[in-house]
Amino acid sequence: MTALVREAWAAARSQGVASSLTCLLVAAVVVAITLTSGRTVAAQQEVLRSIDSVGTRAIVVRADTDSGLTTGFLQRLRAVDQIAWLGGLSPIVDGRNAGVPDAAGVPVRQLYSDDLRAAGMPAQPVSHTAYASATALDALGMPYGVGELSLTNGDTLGVAPAAGPAPALLEFEPLVLVPATPHGDEPLAVVVVIAASPDMVAPLTPVVTSLLALDDPRMATVSTSSDLAELRSLVEAQMSALSRSLIVGLVGVAAVLVAALQTALVLMRRKDFGRRRALGASRRFIVALQLTQTALLVLVGAAAGVMASGVVLAVTGAPQPGVRFSLAVTIWTLTFALIASLAPAILASRRDPATELRVP
Incomplete structure (x- = not known):
């Protein structure tokens, strides 16, 4: 040769x-x-x-506070194939800049996920620290990402800048997330499911809906980006x-x-x-x-x-x-x-x- x-x-x-x-x-x-x-x-x-930046692969479940949606739903979803990322958001708690009297409040949510980096947080986050997007830092008056966050439930958290949230989480801006580990069935308000590809949004949606297991299905809504996926x-x-x-x-x-x-x-x-x-x-x-x-x-x-x-x-x-x-x-x-x-x-x-x- x-x-x-x-x-x-x-x-x-x-x-x-x-x-x-x-x-x-x-x-x-x-x-x-x-x-x-x-x-x-x-x-x-x-x-x-x-097109992908607005979440062509997202399936978002929103539920009322007393709907019974918990982190157990995340556990059931982990057994489903063709899911690229999965995250659960707790009900909102207001947070304010502890160093600024009468500062504007921002919604603070706990995030339950096996992949924190996709939400702009380090894989090994600092305890008692909230990670805020650039929009949230501006609203809090913390342009350098340094300060303390005072929550309405009495807790105080440190603040660190997030690297940048997943596209499917942009709709929740201003975004302040606190990494959390479930110690039981913790209540959830929102669950975000990112399909492995836009084509998988349609077949995954009924699977996600069937695994909700709520006493009253009317207390939760499931929205998808199927129109965007078809456009893509x-x-x-x-x-x-x-x-x-x-x-x-x-x-x-x-x-x-x-x-x-x-x-x-x-x-x-x-x-x-x-x-x-x-x-x-x-x-x-x-x-x-x-x-x-x-x-x-x-x-x-x-x-x-x-x-x-x-x-x-x-x-x-x-x-x-x-x-x-x-x-x-x-x-x-x-x-x-x-x-x-x-x-x-x-x-x-x-x-x-x-x-x-x-x-x-």
Whole structure:
């Protein structure tokens, strides 16, 4: 295999003009794809992130104080698959800046969750400390996130800034959370369930509802982001279809041009193939040699195109489509080029040694 690659590379170098044209053609196609479909993909990712930021995967259960909703509900939900995050919020207690008389109050909630980092808190939180969002810190008059919180139930807590809440918790701003561990069936006012994907919101909703186990189901409401999830799927499908059609078209044109170049190379090297056949080279070897040469030229051209398009996007300040997109474009281009080069490779393998060596 190494000898085949080495010989293919030597053959490509011996035909500098044709090889350079092939590399430049592939590079131009990759640049064109990246600057068109690549930008579309990057824009799609930005749009999807914007939609996701408002909680396309959220299922929110709200219950009255005396509904009987407790942390036992969280325990039952932990056995359900396709749940990415789960958190329960206690009933609200008002909190005020202990150092500012007549300060405005903010709602303070206890949070029961196995993953505190998703709510902007450290995995090992400080005891007797409330973690406040930037909005809550401004409302409390604690712009630097330092101070004491006085609760209406008589407790006093330290305050620390939260790194940033999960998107599904943004609707509860100003958000002040106190990490808590249940020591029994603690009462809950809100339970937030984040599905593993937007498509799982619809099937998970009846499961969540069935596990509520309340004496009066009317005392709890279950709201979902199913409309947003459908919008996300629609946007993703439409933008992906547009990108795919454009990529296929550009790669198809490149494949045809690569095939034309390879056919011209085969005709130019017919004596070389005749000598190889006369010296015992098999038809399979000739085909493999041609396809390997094509693959090497395509990979070099694709690498140059990816680097050139990356520089252009960086200079213009446009979003980058990402490594996965560049790798996919390279694989598509390589596949189409190899398929298109198969006919010229078979033509090269079928050159008659006696006929070719007789031609002056």
